[in-house]
Amino acid sequence: MNKNPRSGIAVTAPRPYRRAVQNPTSPVKAPKQERSRQSFEKALDATVTLLAERRSDAFTLAEVAQLAGVSTGSIYGRVESKSDLIRAAHLRETDRLLGVQRAAFEDGGDDVPDSLESAVTRTVRVTAELLRTEAPVLSPFMRIGSDDPVIYQQARPAYDDMHHRFTSGLLARAEAIAHADPVRAVEWAYRVVYSVLARFLGLGSAPEAAGDGDWEQILADLSDMVTAYLARPAAG
Template identity: 30%
Template structure:
C-alpha cells in the first residue's frame, strides 16, 4: 500500500489552515506560489525566502498570499507538506516490489541504494532546507516523522527483497537490522550532501554520480560480505 494511503497516515497539517482553491485559476495561482516559494528555499534557504519575493516570482499579490496562508511560516508549512507528499509518492514509485528489476543480490542492493540517491538528488535540497527549518512549524513535525519512517520501511523492504535469507547467519544482527543500518548510512550521507554541498566551506569535488556509486558499493559490501 502506498505511504499516504495507509490507515494510520495522518493528514498534512497545512490542510487545516490553508483555504483550498475552488476554481482552476485559483489552483494554478496556488501552485505558482508553492513553486516559487520552494525555489527560493532550495536556492537560498530561509534568509532569501520572503512573502514579497514569492509574490514577485509567482506574479501573485502579497495580500493574496497572506490571505491564503496567513503568514510566512504558514506558507513554509504548506511547502514543507507538499515536499513530503511529493517525496512519499516518488518513494512509492521507486521501491514498489512488483516493479523492481530481477537481479543478483549485490546488483539489487546497489540498485536500491542508487535509486535512493537519485531521489535525494531530485528532492534533497528542498528537503534539507525543510529539515533545517522545521522548528519554525513544530506542528508539522509529526507528519514529517511519519513520512520519513514510512520511507525507511519502503527502502528496507526493497533491500530485503534482494538480500538472501541466510545473509544474517553467524552475524550478531539479523537481515532486518542490517538492512535498517544500511538505510541509515545511505540516508544520512545523501541527506548531508543534498543539504550542504553548495556551502563554500563544505563544497565537495565529488558529484552525485560518484557519490551514489560509492555509497551503493559500500552498502552492498556491508550487507553481503563474509561475517566479521
C-alpha cells in the first residue's frame, strides 16, 4: 500500500512494471536465429491486425501467414496452434498497453489539479481517450478472454494499472472529497465510468451495442456526475 502524498490516504499500487512472462500453458518456442524472431513479430502484427479488422478470431493461420508475408511453417515453428499465437499477441499488446497508459496518465508530471472538478475531468478524459484509441484491439481480445482463462489472466495487469491510475488521479484532491469514505467513492466512480465507456465502445459486447450517444457529451456527463457524487456528503 502507498499513501497519496497530499491526502495521506492509502491506495493500492499496481505491480512493478516488467515484461510479461509467457504463460507456461501456451509456450512460445525460443527462436533459433534472428530471422525467426523477425518472422514471428510479423506474424504477431498480422494477428493483431486481423483481430482488429474482424473483431474476432475468425481467421486462419494461413491468413495470418499471408498477411505477414511468412510461411505457416515458420509460425508452427514457434507455436502449436492459433490459440497460442493469439495468446502471444495478446501478451505483447498488454505489455505495450501498460507503457501507453503510463505515458498518458503521467503526461502532466507531478502537477496536482487545482480542484476536484479539474482532477475528475482530466482523469475521465485520459481514461476515455485511452479506451477509445485502443478499442479496436481491446474489443476482440476481451471477447476471446471471456472464454479463454489465459487471455483473461494476461489482461489483469493492464486493467489493474488503469484502475490504480484512475483512482489515484481522483484521490490527488482527496481533501475536497466530501464522501465519508473517499476510497470507496472513487472505486465506485471507476466502475461506473469504465462500464459506460466500455458499452459505448463495444468492449466485450456485440458491435451493435456500441456508439449510442455523443462522445463529448458522455464525457461531460460522466465528469459532472462523478464530481457531484464525490463533492456531496454521503447520506446518513
